[in-house]
Amino acid sequence: MRPGPSFYLYIFSILWIAGCASSNKSTKQLPEAQVRPSQLQQASSSVNEEPSLVAIQSKYLLKDTTQTKVYLYVDALKGRKTISPADFIKTYNLNYVIYSDYGTRERLGYGNVKLDSSNVSLVGSKIVIAYDLKSPNRDYGVLLSEISQVGTLKKVLNDLTIQFKKLQVNQVYGVYTASSPQPLQRHYININEPFILKKVANGSDQLHVFYYNHDFEPAGSPMNVAQKGSTKTLEADSTFTINTSETLHFNKEGLYNIFADTTQSEGLGILVVNERFPKVTQPQRLLGPLLYMSTNNEINEIKKAEDYKKALDKYWLTLMNGNTPLAQQSIRSFYSRVEEANQLFTTYKEGWKTDKGMIYIVLGPPDKVQRSKDREVWSYDQRGNAQNVNFTFNRKNNQFVDDHYELVRYAEYQPIWYPVVEAWRNGSIR
Template structure:
């Protein structure tokens, strides 16, 4: 078992979604884990692979925490079964006081069996309990290793052990899952339930915001931000935890157990196709990352959005229809991935992380600390070792809202990549 938590976590190889079409391939993930080579390889059609791990936690109380790992695990091209996962993998964990330290607050081995390993969609979900240290904060390092090999996949999770808000104690469960969602969004008319890790029923207060949040600004825009106006609540109501619910109206819902608290559990309700974007009026938004204001305004003025969008892409590709189709698939494939990975209180493509991911793709390295992430791109265009720093910002809806530190010096890096999108060089 590792005794230190490395600051650097390397990127994994993964297949990219085929644009807006449905795909059975694994989603390209952020570098959540580090994979080491195996000593022996399985036949190519049965090769085992862990693509990445995402994670979350729910506090049972101040002494116990429930951890959930959402694992993209494959045997060949097919998702692995829970039974095979149990036979083939082991799980260990260490709790550190902070990133980059040797100060261990706890550690253990988790016995995997049918009681804590299940399958939700294509993901394996592993749940386990840890004893919460008497600390405000800690970093949990989970290590999944393949039996008989040196192949290991790591996940780091920041846990605030003393923060007992609804966001830390309640999970969102859909009708077809016994495990809480790792994501912040549900689809409109999708049945779901809010549950505490300890069970029981409680009255919860819901505030609804019918607000269209702005997309991320340019990474080179260093002008001071205008003071944001407070959001107006469009409606409010009460619900009971443990009961099945359905939210029909798209928008942002913030849920509180105590209305005196400043932070709630934000749930974004989106259309039934999300994270895909297929409606012509929605397809326009992400184009602002690669378009001029005049181009955006021309599409907005058009009577037929679809024809205007087709014209836009064809003009960029000098009338080359196959190249335009390929570019559309590549671009909106990135948008879909950004929605899956980074949706918080607003759609993933609108976030600072989503913007960088869409234009530049997944980073080659991620460096994390308590309230910061640094994404490193080994090479983009003529630039090498380009860093983008994201700082965690307090937010009333979610606990993982990050904002980019902007620099004018990004211009010679950014514009050549945007131009590559505009001439069809990016596949």
């Protein structure tokens, strides 16, 4: 017997709840801070009140060629709750070393940062530390920040590459919102969200904005080794000027690339997204990430449907052989990964569309990340039928962002990839 319309609507409500419900756990982060993402769940579920550092993200802004401002965005818990700035200051120390490159011991500078209320704040669910560096007389360096717990051997590291002489707009200007007294670490803001562009060194400037109403393509298969065609020229849909240090808002979704000088090749790309992002909730948007676990025929059938809600319900129920609880769990698991990919990897396009986002959604957080100046290698202890699986991402020049990475694709990923995709399709991934 075929289920009636009310049943489809019930299942779709699960989809909606999966996208809209707030998560009680902190966002899983890449183990760039030398902590595995699995430790986040352990920390979140812990019943004791021991402080724990889960992960660190970072960015920098240049005051000029001699001074750099560094920002660390720390997921720090005490029991299940975010630690307060006062407790963080009492519990942790911060030291740093600047190396000339990855894999070298040449030090360009080092120091200790005294943590106090002037440089430690709580922004949302993250502790944000802001500190100043005297820039070495080099074009480039690797900053290693170490946060250690007082009286213990526990520490967390973060590495950050800095171009000390590159005074382009994305190295000089930060994006600030009403909810964040520190510059955003992410590349996106929500539609109509008020924000300010400003320099650490203050002052007001006029900047040039190029707007692109373009839907960028999602990542291709890891096994697609075919050479890319010639790069297409992307024409701006409109251009205008803005003033820094003034409250702004963008009322159209899309990509805004900002330049101090129109002759520059690299800008500050800001992706303006819907008000629910990084969550994915609308039926049309829920379809996109399914590309990574679906056949072309399945995607086309949903696209042709008059009622997206009903088509998505049918898709999940068919995969799970009509098992409603299993469909609920699979939906939550899949779109939780999509949300995390959006938080972690959004650049000039949504995080789920990037190469890193695709790998993260299907395979989950890597067990280890190795980084060099222009490369990241993600290692998985075991996935599918294989052990010690590596995915290499190379940093590529990009006119919108300075952290664009592309996956090195191999046909040999097939026996790794397809079993994991099949696990998504039969509901065995939690």
